[in-house]
Amino acid sequence: MNIDHIEAFMYVVHFNSFHKAAEAMFLSQPTVSARIKTLEGELDSELFERQGRGIILTEKGKAFIPFAEQIIRTFQQGKKQLKAGSDLEEITIGANIITSQYFIPFALPLWKKNNPGLRFKFISATNEELLDKLLRKQVDIAFMKEVTHSGLRNHKTLDNSIRLVVYPGHPFQVQTELSVQTLAMEPLVFFECGAFDWNQVHKIFEVSNVEPRIEFQVNHLEVAKSLIVSGSCIGFLPYLCIKKELEEGTLVEVDVSHLIKIKQHIYLTHINQGMEAPLLWNDILFSIQEFGQNRHPSPLQSNR
Template identity: 50%
Template sequence: MNIDHIEAFLYVVHYKSIHKAANALFLSQPTVTARIKSLERELNVELFHRDGRSVILSDKGKDFLPFATQIVQTFQQGKKQLEETQETDEVCIGTNGVTAQYFLAYALPKWKESYPHLRFQIVTGSTNIILEKLQSHQIHFGLIQYVHREGIGNELLLSNAVKLVMHREHSFQQNTLIKVRELAQQKMVFFECGAFDWNYVHKLFEVEGVTANIEVRTDHLEVAKEFIRTKEYMSFLPHLCVKKELESGEFVEIDVKHLLDMNQHIFLTYNNKDTLAPAFWEKVIETAEQFESGYEKID
């Protein structure tokens, strides 16, 4: 029994017209008529009485109607269930620009090694925007700061503390814990963008009644890093974006933990883990651990 034939029967019953049913189904009238006749031959009954352009449901048609309705409803429910549970070949991730540029650029190639069939879409935006997309099922998961919302899960994934960094050949020599007034004398490039509350940095100087020597402001992390490479500037930057340079020794961290402890944890945020294979979620966690440890995990 063809499900399309049964669906055509239900549309004709609803509209009481083959012509109107055909329009609703985006089919030609002869096609709908043919489907009804095929169903009648298969059931060996007459489902409708024809009266010119009108069709009237027969007694046998009335008997068949509840069964036809149940068949189509069950089919649609089964189809929807399969669509929701089948593994997707595209994973949509929502995050801020820093995490996308520095963590996902590292992680995605590793995910592709384990899941070569997967394709990825990265959506960047604020935490609120990503949360909205998560709740409306536009993305599979977010890499954002912690959110407290009913039905939303959060798992700590990465630490992204703010670091004060300079080039290894910068003239500044830190022999003791740096003081705010001493720091205020250094040339700085200031990055003012992203999820961090940079007011904490400004307050650091305001409390001491001094003004930071900010010669350059930028909303681009790589621009800030290029100024550091001139060996004349310092900058407060998220750890994710300078991790590679700190590990290689190109940049060095100036200890300011006694002055400022500014951390922004990044959480793996989701509302339904069943949308992706359990092994993939494990791979995401494993990759984050490798990224933070600074070495390749050996199996």
Template identity: 50%
Template sequence: MNIDHIEAFLYVVHYKSIHKAANALFLSQPTVTARIKSLERELNVELFHRDGRSVILSDKGKDFVPFATQIVQTFQQGKKQLEETQESDEVCIGTNGVTAQYFLAYALPKWKNDFPHLRFQIITGSTAVILEKLQSHQIHLGLIQYVHREGICNELLLSNAVKLVMHHEHPFKQQKQIKAKELAQQKMVFFECGAFDWNYVHKMFEVEGVTANIEVRTDHLEVAKEFIRTKEYMSFLPHLCVKKELESGEFVEIDVKHLLDMNQHIFLTYKNKETLAPAFWKTIVETAVQFESIQENLN
């Protein structure tokens, strides 16, 4: 049974005219007529009564309408599913700004070299926003913090140490074994990039019965850095983000390893790996390994 013949039948039913159905299908009127007759021969029934140029749905035709509708809908749903699982020329990635700025800036040229036919779209946002887009099939994969959600897969991809930093002219005098109580007296700017579990930081202060003096919260990395440059604030930031400032001596690290050892974990998050070629998924992981190896050698 030809799906085009069934579709032509439904169009004639809808428009109550072979001429109008032909226009809607961008076909000639004889072609639509031929398809209807072929379907009638296959079903061995008369679907329409002809009265000059008019067509009237027969009783058998009325009985066939719900089945024809179901056949076409099932076909269209199957076609859509196949299209979604075919390899796409455009890869849409959702991530936080830090990962986009540092890891993807390194990775994308390599991915493009290995897969020259691919085009990339980068969407930045919070973990919640990226997860929503992932679930609604707006993106192929996310590079975000771990999420526990049915139907969502997480693979650890990157780890990035989080450093407590301040300007080198900040008045705070660091001690070898600094206490959380002393840090709680300092102004802090919290950089909320959607990839940290700040509960660890809060618990560090809670252990000694104090609260962090968080005067500013921002989701913009450069804003956090500018507050540090005022020489009044300190902040927990991903090492990659402040590597240049630490190397140049503009920023200095406050050693809190005895109090807190926190990492920014980025997971490769997805719903269905079949949306992209297996070789591409493998390349993502290999590039992350190379990226972390380079960073370790530079430290």
């Protein structure tokens, strides 16, 4: 009996759809159907019945569910045990680049302190890579941009809104109701790295028919931030990367909410488990609260 066939059965049970199960497993619908057909042959029992365009579980299908769950659970536990080589339970956490740099170094020690019997594995990757790893069950939970997928659940966690920041003493620090024309005259750094839709920033200049004075265009947050701190320019940056500098006063936020509002969050994403909360849920909520109230360590030096 193939574990892939049993997993396909549980996915179809969960989504009540061959099509949705195939989407969640990154397989074609015929492949999922073939796996179910093979499983039914091995069990010598029909597990699903067609009802119009939908499907329903047969009585034998319902009876097989607890055994399927036990087989999958035992297989996963055995796989983790062999991989870890110890009695420690392992959790694999993923995060996109910006969360990896500015939140994870703060949170991981807290999670480990509260869960000494848990082995932590951490992966830093792009949002697209994290989505793939979640669906392939190579990552248990991931901090990333919101995704729309029937097999995943998103929980809004960290505020990562885009803010206009300047160096201390800049005239904008005391100016109210800043105009687009005045903003366009200042030297700007644009950080382009897929963090959000930069067209929103470009749009405020296009609508007013003015050309922004973009002196620097970079793909590294720390470079962009350092240029602003040095007094070379001003710029729009995501909150997570400037939280420390705003607290210390080495950067100052300028209110431009009358011109543009770019709200964005980091989401905690995991396989849809119904109403069941993901592992570490309470610890994660606590670490986010602490992160908002405390200064945090310097970011990791690497950046993709």
